[in-house]
Amino acid sequence: MVVLSACRLDVVVNLDVAADASGMVSVGVAADDELLAKVPGGASVLALDDLKAAGWTITPATKEADGRTWVRASKPFANPEQAAAVVAEVSGSTGLLDAVTIVAARNDVRTEWTFTATSQLQGGLGAFSDTALVTVLGGTPALQAQVAAAGLPLDQALRYEVSVKLPGVMTAKAPGEVTNGRATWVPPVDGKLTDLAATGIEPIPGLKPAPT
Numbered sequence: 001m002v003v004l005s006a007c008r009l010d011v012v013v014n015l016d017v018a019a020d021a022s023g024m025v026s027v028g029v030a031a032d033d034e035l036l037a038k039v040p041g042g043a044s045v046l047a048l049d050d051l052k053a054a055g056w057t058i059t060p061a062t063k064e065a066d067g068r069t070w071v072r073a074s075k076p077f078a079n080p081e082q083a084a085a086v087v088a089e090v091s092g093s094t095g096l097l098d099a100v101t102i103v104a105a106r107n108d109v110r111t112e113w114t115f116t117a118t119s120q121l122q123g124g125l126g127a128f129s130d131t132a133l134v135t136v137l138g139g140t141p142a143l144q145a146q147v148a149a150a151g152l153p154l155d156q157a158l159r160y161e162v163s164v165k166l167p168g169v170m171t172a173k174a175p176g177e178v179t180n181g182r183a184t185w186v187p188p189v190d191g192k193l194t195d196l197a198a199t200g201i202e203p204i205p206g207l208k209p210a211p212t
Helices: 033-037 049-053 080-091 124-128 132-136 140-150
Strands: 009-017 023-031 057-063 069-077 098-106 110-119 158-165 169-172 177-179 182-185 194-203
Touching (some): 009 080, 009 098, 009 110, 023 080, 069 080, 080 098, 169 182
Antiparallel strands (some): 009 023, 023 069, 057 069, 110 194, 158 182, 177 182
16 A cells, blocks of 8 residues: 555455355554544544444554554454445445445356445545544544645545455456455545456366366
């Protein structure tokens, strides 16, 4: 991620799917030192209480190698239907990540996994009004005022990323990109709709290639 010097808020949503269709949803919220300096009590006040109450595991605010302070949360799912429900706990009605589907189609040769979703942030920073950093800063209006005072365009003050790991060899439909076996998207923060789609091709274990 690109690190900017003023009022930087990053939100990352990851989905990891295992071969049995279970997996993990993880969310990270990060701020640079300048943004944290505007928060009474600094990093000590960061918490994702709503997610904790919903059964998420919360990692306390920690300054990581990139120089920013991260709050991380994760929650497992047992099947694709649960995955969509877990994502909805962080997305709500904001358009952060909607219409999540994970499908595995199996035949005698391989399993083809498909992931689809949409992202359409409603209200820019308002889409994150339930996240810890926005809440402790006094809500969306306060954070928007700080961004305006810093003279930063919204797409520089806020970065939102989605990544998905499916079993097998992955491909992603543009604008997604596959790096290190993960499909990643950076949806715009201006309210435009982004379609997310990726596939993973997993050969049947132990199956020998057909003779040529």
